[in-house]
Amino acid sequence: MYFRRVKSYDFASLTCSNCRASSPPRLTDKLRLYHVDMNPYGHRVLLILEAKKAKYEVYRLDPLHLPEWFRVKNPRLKIPVLEIPTDQGDKFLFESVVICDYLDEKYPRNPLHSRDPYVKAQDRLLIERFNELIKGSLECFDTNFAFGSEQIVQTLDIFEKELAERGTNYFGGNKPGMLDYMIWPWVERLYLLRCINERKFDEKRSKFPNFADWGDQMQLDEVVKKHANSPSEYFEYYQNARTHSMGYYL
Template sequence: MSGGRHLTKGSPKPALSDDGVLRLFSMRFCPYAHRAHLVLNAKNIPYHTIFINLTEKPEWLTEFSPLGKVPALQLPKEEGNPSLIESVIIAEYLDEKYPEVPLFPKDPLKKAQDKILIERFSSVTSATFKVFHADTEAAPDSLTEISKGLDIFEKELSARGTPYFGGDKPGMLDYMIWPWFERTAMLKYLLPEKYQLDKKRFSKLVAWRDLMVNDPAVKGHYLDGETYAKFAKARRENVHDFDMLV
């Protein structure tokens, strides 16, 4: 909808077309927005993407996202064209509204347990953030924290005995944590010592990662490690090259 370009301060507000198609406000390198892309892709829901420059935000962004964050999902078929925010709330809404391809378990207990794991994954996301964007000195501690966080998921996947957290195919938990795994491929370009997931300690997760890369929903919004690293390196020098892929 914005041709891959990130709309910025001064950009005119994109007009709502009358096609009734969902509009996702996103940023190409944002892992939280990535979650929404994955769910929409996995459920084969058509949507327009509007990329947003998050350092020079368009003045109208708060009309769709009161806190100026992405993802925000606008629902043009609903009265008043409301928008939703918060990646997990958007994910659960889509799962309830478009039940044809269910992603959360149907059983309330199993669903709650998966949501707790999504919540607990935040120890990994916060440590990852430090490695990607903060100075390299913080890296060793953060890498230890990431590994400790991943132990939980390795153990869980082993206990489930299935290739994916969702069973024989990816479910909501798989998609909610995937954006950070896709981004681990940038670590070997960013850190002084080449970092890779320990293939012994995380044998299940490594096998899972190799499967996930080939999932159609994942492929539909995939970037390689070198590209993420290029964006992250520029960002460390305070250059936000949102449009580097355009």
């Protein structure tokens, strides 16, 4: 994703100590994730790094004070970015889905994509289809958390039916796979709607029983727990993001 929601801020005019900070040292054996706290696309990559038990460090970026070296290395200002040590120096990868597929191929332990090419292709289409819910959430969180975005409900309906058809606890089978982790960051955030209207939330929730059970189980997953935030933390974050017209990243 781009930092496109930062509309009210002129990066070019910034002069601050952070912006002049020098770049982090060259990597040796670990990976490095450039991440903005609470960013759901970076959250995807954190889940996969964790699920694959990769060695990594996180370099936290403040989107309002991006260091100059980061802007030079990454002129399109994309986040998240994965830095990879290689014999030819450190290399960079962009786009959360591409980064996560890379990690799944690079680290054969605990394969997350199905070995069946057809199922893998279907999962990729569903990850793309989930973008509708992402758009719907953006709209919902941006309009005083209005309930009932059609985009959210329609997407949940597709995923509800898909789970029922697969007849498994997770999209990936008996444990979370790539599709589960790719959609999780936005589902974790949807629970913030319970902070606003519990009755309404539970009413909606009951329309998607398989998906609701899936969400309950995902929350118990060790990988998910490692990078989880509570509904009230998200609520506060998105509320402030709106109030202060800070850039935020859904």
